[in-house]
Structures are given as structure tokens and as C-alpha cells.
Amino acid sequence: MSAVPSHALQPILDVRGVHKRFGGVEALKGVSLSLHPGEVVALAGDNGAGKSTLTKMISGVYPADDGEISLDGKVVRFATPEAAREAGIETIYQDLALADNLSIGANIFLGREPMRRALGVLPVLDRAKMASAAKDTMARLDFHVDRLDAPVGRFSGGQRQAVAIGRAIYWDARVILMDEPTAALGVPEQRKVLSLIQSLKAQGRGVIFISHNLQDIFAVADRIVVLRRGSLAGERRIGQTTHDEVVKLMIGG
């Protein structure tokens, strides 16, 4: 793999002072976070700290009550997850939501299927394009697919998570949000996902990685942002902190 791109001065994603309230619950109380190209930022914190809520605001699921989010220095306000995806923000979830009966290519293109004209007139799905895109994309993740028409339901959890990540890469997502992407996986599969995160980083994409596993975080992240009860509890570069310090930030001192 090529050298890690140096961090550009301008972050791709910049979250400034976002607030989110659900009825009586203040899920986020003014949180800020920035993400640079080729950077992996881990988001840590106890259950209910607000990690998922923060990623959902970035990905257009919820609007922010207050504060702003900028992409490439421009303030954005996404009305829907589709709008965020159009702008290059993809989310990978722990539940591996793929259409199990469809091929890798069909999953990568789900909702945006390429068409061609059969006999010059009849519009039909361009399966050849889907298959070749699947092959190329998975190869970029160091997966070599032998049967491009096999439904993804036949693959293991880690391989399916790779398909979800492949989908983000194919559509050239620059910001990839991963909400506990390894939570549903066994240990060897978790390692595969971690290596995929390293590939994304090497490709110059920005990754926000939510995990409960400090070992994983220390293995792939450049920085760690700790939330506690909706507020920023601390932010550290991975090389300059320890497990103990992060745990203290999480539970409060």
C-alpha cells in the first residue's frame, strides 16, 4: 500500500458545537469534532454517551438542534441520509444490512442500478457492469471474488461487512462512519474489518469508527474522541495516551 497521505490542513468534516435533544433527554450538549483525509478518528464512550446520535446527525438521519456541520469548509445541512450520501458520507452499520439474495454487485448498486440498452432499445440492468465493478472494488479491499453471481448471504459476516465497505468505496465516499462495525462479528472477522479500515485510510478517506474495544481502537485509530453523557470528555492522539487514561475519560473521574 502507498504511504499514508499527510493530513491536509483543512478537515473534510468539521462538526461545531452540535446539540441534540430527544424530549427530555439531552443526547448531545455541544460536541465538536474534526476529521481529516486519511485519518481514522475513534469515537468512544459508555452506552448512551451519544456516539450513535452524533453519527446520525452527520449522516442526515437527524437534523442538529444547534451547532453546524461543514464538509470541505462549507456548512451543510442534510435533510435526508440520501442527501448526505450524495455529498460523500456513507454509514456502515453493525447489523450488516445487505440484500442477502443479491450479488455483491447488485448490493453495491442497490437503489442506483446501472442500465444498458439491449438490442439498442430495451433498457435492462447492466449486470456485466455491476459484476466488474464488484470485482474491481473488492480487489481494492484485497478480496478476490471467485463467483460474482453468488448471493452475499452465502458469505461470512466479515466478508459481508467488506461488501458494505466496498459499496462506500465504489461510490467514492470521503467520509465513512462506522457504528460498531465489528460488534456482530467473531474475532478473526473483526481483524478483517480492522484491516479494511486501514485500506480506507490508505486511500485517503476519513473514517469515524465507533467501538467499545480499546484494543481495536488503538490498533487503527489516529485520534480518539471520548464522549460522556452527551459532552466531549476528552480528545487524544493515540500515540500519546493509554488504555487507562481513555477508560478514565469514559467513566469520568
Added chain:
Amino acid sequence: MASLTPSQVLNDRASRGSLSRVLLLAARLRAWLFLLLLLVLFEVWAQVSYGASFMFSSYNAQSIAVFAVAPLLLALGETFVIIAGGIDLSVGFIMGLSAVISAQGANIAGSYMPAFPAMLAGIAAGLLVSLIPGAVNGWLISKLKVPPFIGTLGMFGVARGVAFLLAAGTTVPVTNSDFAYLGNGRVLGFPLVVVITVLFLLLMSYILGQTRFGQHTYAVGASEQAAVRAGINVGRHTRKLYLLSALCAGLGGVLYTARFTAGAAQAGEPLLLDSIAAVVIGGASLFGGSGTILGTVAGSLVIAVIQYGLVFIDVEPFWQFVAVGVVIIISVLVDQTQRKLGGDR
């Protein structure tokens, strides 16, 4: 930078021995194998008992094809709905409603215009009216979140009642020579209803296999969550599915009226179970996510061959229920085994 894991080949877990490959292939083609088996059985029986051929008689072949038309039309729409993880129990009486409306429509129009446009008016009326219960089904299921089984069971009752009310409890004879020709005429020696059905099934096969609509139907059936996250409007897709199913039933009703030159509210009454059976025998799973038009065609032919064949060899007609039932059960067992083996559609 070193990867944490070496590069790897994505291998599907089902690629085991050649025996399991053969079994999976057989499971996938089970409807065609059933069909072949049935044809051989009836052929042997016909040769032994009558010294005549069963399947190489063009009279028998055409009778089976004509016989299969109505259940196949219902099954085509049902295939889409079942692949998407739903079910449409109202198709039989939507067909009856369309049969009655198209007969009445053609009759009323016939007093203002010549036979051909009057027939077209009747057909249009039957198809358009059948879209109403389809739209209501889709609305109940997508907007009010009524389970498909319940929503369409309700519509089964409503369409049934309305069809009988409109027909005033009797059949509605059609006095339109063009409509009668549509149901009983021939093109190039083939029954017109069969030709229309074949063209329609090619269209349905194209929609399911080659368009985004078809692709999204499979996705919704596999994981609604995945479909939503991919930006598919699942509610709107669901509404289209039930409209499509109703339209297929409506066409079945129109062709019924054409064939019998009369519309009847009970036209599709016995066909609901046959159509669902055809879809299941054809390899679709009632859990959603799998099925094909080609499979449904085979499933419909299996049922038609059983029904016609048992009459042909002069067995008590009630045996057909037993035979179709057994085939359904075997199909579902094969489907379950196939899932365990990790096979796909």
C-alpha cells in the same frame, strides 16, 4: 503499511462437493422436474390404457395451456408480491370483479358503439376497476402497516361482496362477437388467450429480471432495512406491487369473460390457492426474497397438468386436490432443505 490479514478469496460457503451442487441444481429446477415426472407418468398411463399419447396430442397440449391461463395470470402478480415478502389473498375476487365489470362495460358500451370499441371499453373498465382494490391493499399495507395477510383478506371479502352485488348474484352474459373472438379465436393456430398470456408473462419476466423495479422487489423481500438504507422508497414500491398484482388479476378476469362470454363474480374463486401454490411450487419462498417468473410458469403448468391429466385418465377429480397438496408440501420441504444447504433462488 502491513495489512492485519493476508489477502483472501471470497468463497461462498455452499461450494462443497459436486453432489451437493447437483442437489442444489435439482432443488432449483424442482418445478420443471415435477412437470417432467408428471408428463412421463400420464404418458405411460395413456399409452398403456388407451394406446394414445398424452403429451404429444396438440388437443391435450392446447387444453392444458388454456386451462393454465387464469391461474398463471394470478400467479404472475402473486410472484412479485411473494418475492417482496407479502401475500395477496384478494386476487381471486379481484378477478371476479374485473370479469363482471368488463362484461357489463362491454354491454353498456355496445349500445353506443360498434363491437370492437365496445370490447375495448369493457376491457379498460375491468382493468381500471381492478386497480382500486389493488390501490387500497397497497395503502393499507404501506401506510397503515396492516399485515398483508390481514389487509388482503379483508379485500378478499370486499371485492367478493361488491362483485356479487354488481352481478346481482348471477352471471353477466356478454353479447359482443369481438369479445367472444378474443376468448376463443386463434392466431397462427394458437388460442388467442394463450398468446396474450405468453406475451404478458414475457413482459412480467422482463420487469422482474431486468429492471430496477424487479431488483428492488428482491431487495425488499430480503431485507427491508437494507432497501431503506439504499434509498429505496419501500412504501411506494409496496403500493406498486399490489397494483401490479391487482392488474394481473384484472387481466385474468377480462380473459375469463372473453372465454366464457359471460362475467361471473366467482370466476377466480377456486384459483387463489392454485395461484399461490404455483408460485411456491415454482421455487419462491413464502419468507420472501426468492422466486422467478419462469419457476411460476412451471408451477402453473404442474397444477394444470395434474388437474387436466387426472380428468384425462378418468380418476375421480377430487384426487387433484390431494395431488396438488402433496406437490406443495414437497416443494416447501425442498425449499427448507435448500435454505439449510445455503442455496439461493
